[in-house]
Amino acid sequence: MNPIKTLGQFIIEKQADHPYAKGELSRLLRDIGIAAKIVNREVNKAGLVDILGQAGSTNIQGETQQKLDIYANEQFIAALKNGGECCIVASEENEEIVMLDTDVSLDAKYIVAIDPLDGSSNIDVNVSVGTIFSIYRRQSTEGRATLDDVLQKGVNQVAAGYIIYGTSTMLVYTTGRGVNGFTLDPSIGEFCLSHPEMQFPKTGHVYSINEGNYVHFPQGVKSYIKYCQVEDPATNRPYSSRYVGSMIADLHRSMIKGGIFIYPVTAAAPGGKLRLVYECNPMSFIVEQAGGKATNGYKKRILELDVNSLHQRTPIFMGSEEMVLKAEEFMAQSEDLPNISLVG
Numbered sequence: 001m002n003p004i005k006t007l008g009q010f011i012i013e014k015q016a017d018h019p020y021a022k023g024e025l026s027r028l029l030r031d032i033g034i035a036a037k038i039v040n041r042e043v044n045k046a047g048l049v050d051i052l053g054q055a056g057s058t059n060i061q062g063e064t065q066q067k068l069d070i071y072a073n074e075q076f077i078a079a080l081k082n083g084g085e086c087c088i089v090a091s092e093e094n095e096e097i098v099m100l101d102t103d104v105s106l107d108a109k110y111i112v113a114i115d116p117l118d119g120s121s122n123i124d125v126n127v128s129v130g131t132i133f134s135i136y137r138r139q140s141t142e143g144r145a146t147l148d149d150v151l152q153k154g155v156n157q158v159a160a161g162y163i164i165y166g167t168s169t170m171l172v173y174t175t176g177r178g179v180n181g182f183t184l185d186p187s188i189g190e191f192c193l194s195h196p197e198m199q200f201p202k203t204g205h206v207y208s209i210n211e212g213n214y215v216h217f218p219q220g221v222k223s224y225i226k227y228c229q230v231e232d233p234a235t236n237r238p239y240s241s242r243y244v245g246s247m248i249a250d251l252h253r254s255m256i257k258g259g260i261f262i263y264p265v266t267a268a269a270p271g272g273k274l275r276l277v278y279e280c281n282p283m284s285f286i287v288e289q290a291g292g293k294a295t296n297g298y299k300k301r302i303l304e305l306d307v308n309s310l311h312q313r314t315p316i317f318m319g320s321e322e323m324v325l326k327a328e329e330f331m332a333q334s335e336d337l338p339n340i341s342l343v344g
């Protein structure tokens with residue numbers, strides 16, 4: 001049996017790979033791990049809210065029960081504020097950036113973008129949900145960090161990861177040297193290394209997309225879906241269709257089993273639905289570090305997209321490299337004239 005290696009031990013071990021690291025990023029990652037354990041505890045008893053009263057009711061201490069995504073947001077922001085290594089948090093739950101203005105945080109050099117509880121609508125039906133985080137170094141050198149420090153391209157990320165609250169709770173992250181997965185062992189309250197050096201299979205046989213939007217998809221997406229459904233044993237088609245409705249769960253499965261996840265432009269979301277700063281960029285960093293591919297469907301790497309606003313959206317095609325390339329072939333053949341800003 002391999003000896004247990006906790007997230008904390010792993011972070012310190014890997015810090016040695018960065019000779020000039022002074023421990024700030026290590027402490028920041030540990031702060032995130034602590035908040036993840038706190039959120040996990042509440043997510044895991046979410047079903048009990050019905051017994052204890054609906055969210056928004058008051059618990060026996062008379063405290064108002066909060067929606068879980070607001071609770072998660074507050075826990076991560078508090079952990080980052082207390083940790084002192086982060087100066088700004090950009091969150092899906094906050095319209096504006098959150099300045100962490102404690103004496104220590106003001107001089108902190110890291111920015112964290114976060115989706116505190118992605119897929120939270122699935123909590124009531126007991127489907128996996130998750131937290132996504134993205135870490136940048138502030139670019140400004142004088143005064144307080146600003147929104148411009150947040151609106152950096154994905155290629156500038158120093159770290160990114162997600163926590164999936166599923167059949168087990170896992171924390172998966174990269175600092176640009178591969179992707180490693182840690183599973184929470186509740187008996188010791190530690191994330192333990194369980195999936196070292198995660199890699200996407202080069203191809204797969206599962207496609208993940210909300211086909212309910214089919215009529216509004218670009219022609220290239222419709223053609224790719226039909227390609228996936230054709231009977232061709234030589235290429236293991238038809239593929240299987242799997243769609244959880246929590247991007248983290250769909251992507252995590254794709255990374256382990258092989259597959260492609262697509263959220264294209266639709267009539268309801270002409271610029272795509274998923275957010276660039278705290279969903280697509282962090283997930284794309286992980287995908288690429290695990291040997292996969294992540295683009296907007298028009299041969300443009302997600303990580304190289306210009307970031308112009310905090311809650312900016314983008315279409316996303318990510319997963320096993322060969323599957324993304326095949327989907328992009330169909331996108332390139334279609335007559336659709338995409339919004340020119342989307343074209344690589």
Ligand code: P6P
Pocket residue numbers: 118119120121210245246247248273274
């Ligand atoms: P739809 C969850 O709300 C989310 O942001 C992603 O996690 C998920 O992949 C997507 O939206 C689901 O969107 O439109 O298919 O319900």
